[in-house]
Structure formats: C-alpha cells, structure tokens
Amino acid sequence: MRFKDRQNFIKQNMKKNKSRVFMTVLATAIGCAFLIILASIGFGAQRYIVQDLLKDRSVTEISVQGKEQVDDGGNPRISEDDIEKLESIENVQAVTRKQMVENQSRLLVNEYGTSVQVSVVDYPSEIESGFELDEGRMPEEDNEIIVGYNIAEQLHTGNEEQIYNDEGEVKQEFSYDGELIGEEVSIEVSQWVEGELTNGEISVEIVGIGEEPTRDWMNDTNVFISEATLGKIEDFTGTHLGKIKDPSIDEEQWEEEQSAEEKNYQDVKVYADNVEQVESISTELKDEGYYVYSVTEELDQVNVVFAVVKAGLIFVGAIALLIASIGIYNTMSMAVTERTQDIGIMKAVGGHPKLIRNIFLMESAYIGLIGAFIGVVVAYIISFGINFSLPVILQQVFEENPEEAIQLSYIPPYVALLCILLSIGIAILSGLKPARKATKIDVLRALRRDI
Structure with a gap:
C-alpha cells in the first residue's frame, strides 16, 4: 500500500468517528496548550528579570x-x-x-x-x-x-x-x-x-x-x-x-x-x-584577595532558580499531556475493534502485520500532531492575552502604571517545537498497544466479525 493510500484510508476512518476523534484532539490540544503556557510563565519571568538586571549595567x-x-x-x-x-x-x-x-x-x-x-x-x-x-x-x-x-x-x-x-x-x-x-x-x-x-x-x-x-x-x-x-x-x-x-x-x-x-x-x-572572560577574571581577582561582584554571578543564581521553576512547571504541564494520552489510547483501541473486518481483509490480500501496525501508529500520530498544532496556536493567543491584560490589571487593582511593557509570558520557538514533538511521541506510544493488537487479529474470525 502506497503512503498516499494509507493517508486516505486513515482520513476516511477518522471522518467516520469524527466526534470521538474531535474530543481526543481537543484533549490533546488542551494538554499541549497548558504545558506551553506554564513553561512560558517561567521563561517570561526569567527573561524580564534578566533584562531588568542588564538594563543599567554592563555584562562585562x-x-x-x-x-x-x-x-x-x-x-x-x-x-x-x-x-x-x-x-x-x-x-x-x-x-x-x-x-x-x-x-x-x-x-x-x-x-x-x-x-x-x-x-x-x-x-x-x-x-x-x-x-x-x-x-x-x-x-x-x-x-x-x-x-x-x-x-x-x-x-x-x-x-x-x-x-x-x-x-x-x-x-x-x-x-x-x-x-x-x-x-x-x-x-x-x-x-x-x-x-x-x-x-x-x-x-x-x-x-x-x-x-x-x-x-x-x-x-x-x-x-x-x-x-x-x-x-x-x-x-x-x-x-x-x-x-x-x-x-x-x-x-x-x-x-x-x-x-x-x-x-x-x-x-x-x-x-x-568580552562576557566570556568575566568569570575567569573574577576568579583571578578573588584568588588575589579582592572582594568582587559581577552581574554574571547574579545571572547564574537567577538562571539556577528559574531552571528549577521551569522544570516544575513543565512537569505539571506534562501531566496534562499524559492525561490526554489516555484519550488517544481509548480512541485507538476503539478504532481497532471497529475496523476488525478491514484488518481481516488487508491480511487476506497479503497485508503485512507491519503495514497494519504502521497505519494505526500514523493515525495516532496525526491526532497528536493536530492536537499539538491547535494547542500551540491557542497557547500563543493566551500568552498575548496575558501580556496585554497584565498592565491593565496592575493599573486597575494597584493603581500603578508600569514603566514599560511587562511580558510575563514568553514562548521561545523551540518550546513550541518541542511540545509538538512530545505530543506526537506520546500519541505514538499511546497507540502502540492497540496497533500491536491489530496485527494479532485472526483473519477468519475478523472476516466473520467475531472478536
């Protein structure tokens, strides 16, 4: 079966169960968006503090x-x-x-x-x-x-x-x-x-x-x-x-x-x-008995603290994505059950078990990809809303006007890419067991629709 034929087969089956697929994609999108937003808070706060530290001081x-x-x-x-x-x-x-x-x-x-x-x-x-x-x-x-x-x-x-x-x-x-x-x-x-x-x-x-x-x-x-x-x-x-x-x-x-x-x-x-020489010069001065301070030392402390904070936020966000993987597993298990006769026909005409497994893994990957893409778009919209509304909230609640725009939420492009890859990977892992189950279905029983 050609790759294009596999895609058409997957699309047809996803359309047949579009309600269940839609809910699964929605759960994946929510999990992905939640993960990105939590991570963006950590990245945004770190970025704002670092910029504030460097605003009036030379990094060298x-x-x-x-x-x-x-x-x-x-x-x-x-x-x-x-x-x-x-x-x-x-x-x-x-x-x-x-x-x-x-x-x-x-x-x-x-x-x-x-x-x-x-x-x-x-x-x-x-x-x-x-x-x-x-x-x-x-x-x-x-x-x-x-x-x-x-x-x-x-x-x-x-x-x-x-x-x-x-x-x-x-x-x-x-x-x-x-x-x-x-x-x-x-x-x-x-x-x-x-x-x-x-x-x-x-x-x-x-x-x-x-x-x-x-x-x-x-x-x-x-x-x-x-x-x-x-x-x-x-x-x-x-x-x-x-x-x-x-x-x-x-x-x-x-x-x-x-x-x-x-x-x-x-x-x-x-x-x-240059900034690469600051640490070595500071170390040499300390060895000579001088009391020294550089902004890079403060930046190192800030980066360590926010590394822990971001790891914690990403861990919490990943839990939401793992919960979404349960929905993908359930959807793919139901798909295998509903398509027993189709699987039997493919095996009867010489379809290799590896081909059948790959078709179901591709379908689960598509669900993860679509959900991740929607989640990334939603995350960027929410991030923009947070940054736009924060100054208004500060003004209304605390009656203070910030000196400059505060970006509490910042999404680095690589975070969005990693979330997409993570979502696809989790989707494939979630569909792995149902795909293996599909390869083990007996041809005769499948054709009789007897599971």
Missing part, C-alpha cells in the same frame, strides 16, 4: 570593593598599586576608578543651586569602558566637568521646603530653564574655620552631560571633576578629599589623621574584553 563589568586583608584592620581599600595590578590582568579592557569628595557639595549656576555628589574620575579609563554622554564632550582642561543627566531639573531657587510640588518635582517658578553646556558654574564646599561653618566656591565649566538613566525613578546628580579641581577643594578645606572637620577634635589630631591619609579609590570597576 566587575565591581571591585576592596581587599580581604587590611593591615590596619580598617575598611577594604583600593590603592594606586592595586589599580596598576588590575590593569595588568589579561583580557581586561579598562579599569575605572572614582574618589568621592567627602563634603556636602552644591552646584551653583548663577542664583540656582542643588546638592550634588562630586567624584574625581579618570577620564581615559571612562572612555575605554564605554562611558557615553547625552550631549557635549569629554573634559580636556583641568577646570572642565561633566554633570549628571538630571542636574538641570534639580537646579532651583527659593526655600527647600517650598520648591517641590506634590509629585516631588521642582515647581516651574523655581526651576532652571537655561542651557548648561558651556556655562561657568561653581562647586560650593564647606569647612569649619575658627568655629564657623564657612563656604567656598571653586569655579568650573560644564562641557558634558551624562546619558539618561535607564530607569525613570533614578536621578543622576553626579558631578565628575579632575584631580586639579580636587586639589582646589582640598586647599580650601585643608583635608583629604575635602572632608569636613569635626569641631570637637583639636587641630593637631586632625593634622595627624590627614598626614596618615593615602590616595585610595572608593568606586573601582574592571571591564573585561
């Missing part, structure tokens, strides 16, 4: 907090020698470092001002690491600075308690509406002088504005300065990194503490050439 970035062994028992520090050692490591693209000015600094633009975090940066290493600006250029002179993206909207005049509206934004009448690029501004720092808190101003020029933060709730009010500008701040304060003196400590003790201060960095990041 390794944060170095300090060294495990500190001679004086103090906080871990990163010195100039450590920076040179980090830069000498193989496959390291750049090492950025920052010194934080320890002062209650303010940025003054004419009569406008706002509190800022002032940091000393190494611009060449920032450029190598991929630091980008929203507008302007990188500093070339000692008195040139870069300011954070949200500086302009935080500049204000007037009393601090009066300038903000109900949404926490600066009111229009107090806000700054001018340009910042090219503006001559001042960094205001404070210090106790003869019992009085005195303010000093260091003149600088804004030449660049940092790129916009990746999250709406983040406010970038950083100011990046050069070593020369830091020197002017230290000249005014008389302390390392512009630290404000404690009035309760006498001058001699302060001088002793300042003389013992060394140049250290509070924010150090190592950037690998």
